[in-house]
Amino acid sequence: MVEVGPEEIREVAELVAHDLLATLDWPPERAMLFARERAQEVAESLNRNQDDDDEDSVPPHYFAFCVAEEAQLVVHDYQWDTSWPTCPNHPHPMWLRSGDHPLVWRCRNEGAVAPLGGLPDGPVSKDASS
Numbered sequence: 001m002v003e004v005g006p007e008e009i010r011e012v013a014e015l016v017a018h019d020l021l022a023t024l025d026w027p028p029e030r031a032m033l034f035a036r037e038r039a040q041e042v043a044e045s046l047n048r049n050q051d052d053d054d055e056d057s058v059p060p061h062y063f064a065f066c067v068a069e070e071a072q073l074v075v076h077d078y079q080w081d082t083s084w085p086t087c088p089n090h091p092h093p094m095w096l097r098s099g100d101h102p103l104v105w106r107c108r109n110e111g112a113v114a115p116l117g118g119l120p121d122g123p124v125s126k127d128a129s130s
């Protein structure tokens with residue numbers, strides 16, 4: 001696959017940071033730093049494994065998928081929120097599918113809920129409060 005560059009790292013970090021901010025009670029700086037660190041780690045790992053020749057099998061949003069999945073694992077592992085991002089209709093986490101284009105958070109029962117980077121804000125919506 002094509003090497004992950006700084007532009008893509010920044011874009012994907014912003015998507016993930018948005019979803020963290022919409023759903024967790026984190027200060028923006030924490031969400032952004034956390035997302036950037038995950039994106040940087042995943043990019044380095046993908047860029048290290050450039051030698052496989054199966055470019056065609058890499059889904060279009062594979063980097064974003066890996067970053068979001070990594071962020072999800074860390075948020076769960078540290079028990080900051082063990083169901084992040086929580087499904088709006090059930091007490092379970094939502095998941096991404098690597099083959100989706102664009103990537104969407106999915107409820108395991110009801111399918112697509114919101115795009116990556118597009119999770120609605122928690123209890124208080126931004127529109128209502130501004």
Ligand SMILES: [Zn+2]
Binds near residue numbers: 088107
């Ligand atoms: Zn659900």
